[in-house]
Amino acid sequence: MTDQPGPQPIIVRSGEHGPQLGGSFYEQVGGHATFVKLVHAFYERVAQDDVLRPMYPEAELDAAERRLLMFLEQYWGGPGTYSEERGHPRLRMRHMPFRVNPAARDRWLSHMRAAVDSLELPPLQDATLWAYLERAAHAMVNTFEA
């Protein structure tokens, strides 16, 4: 036995820092079109949500939708536009002005679950994406007050 964490994915690159052969997760799930579909399906539901919708400061959700799109694309190996425009993500810090309690988290996750379902990804990709989103949403909770 070693004290290494479980099996690590093998990433084959062309050159030491070159692009990943076989594609990043971003490419494997269908690239830009897939992420556009995901965040759009998510924000359609947020727009109807009486807990979440009032938390968004801007009159239109388009800009927020674009920020989440850029962030997720960057996170999964797509273009790095998020950091070019917004700098270091610091997501927990950026959520501090908002009251992210367990109820808000659960709404967020239920809309995101429906959005992920709409992609109809193969089970392994679905599970990979979902595990991240669920963990990230739990990490974003910043108050236990109602």
Ligand code: HEM
């Ligand atoms: C747990 C429940 C969550 C709630 C209630 C919530 C709510 C919000 C709100 C109100 C904003 C400001 C809207 C705006 O961008 O103008 C925001 C921004 C953002 N959220 Fe969340 N969020 C949650 C979880 C997450 C998670 C899990 C992620 C990532 C996986 C995420 C990624 C982002 C990003 C990238 C921004 C834009 C940050 C920036 O560049 O300013 N959020 N969120």
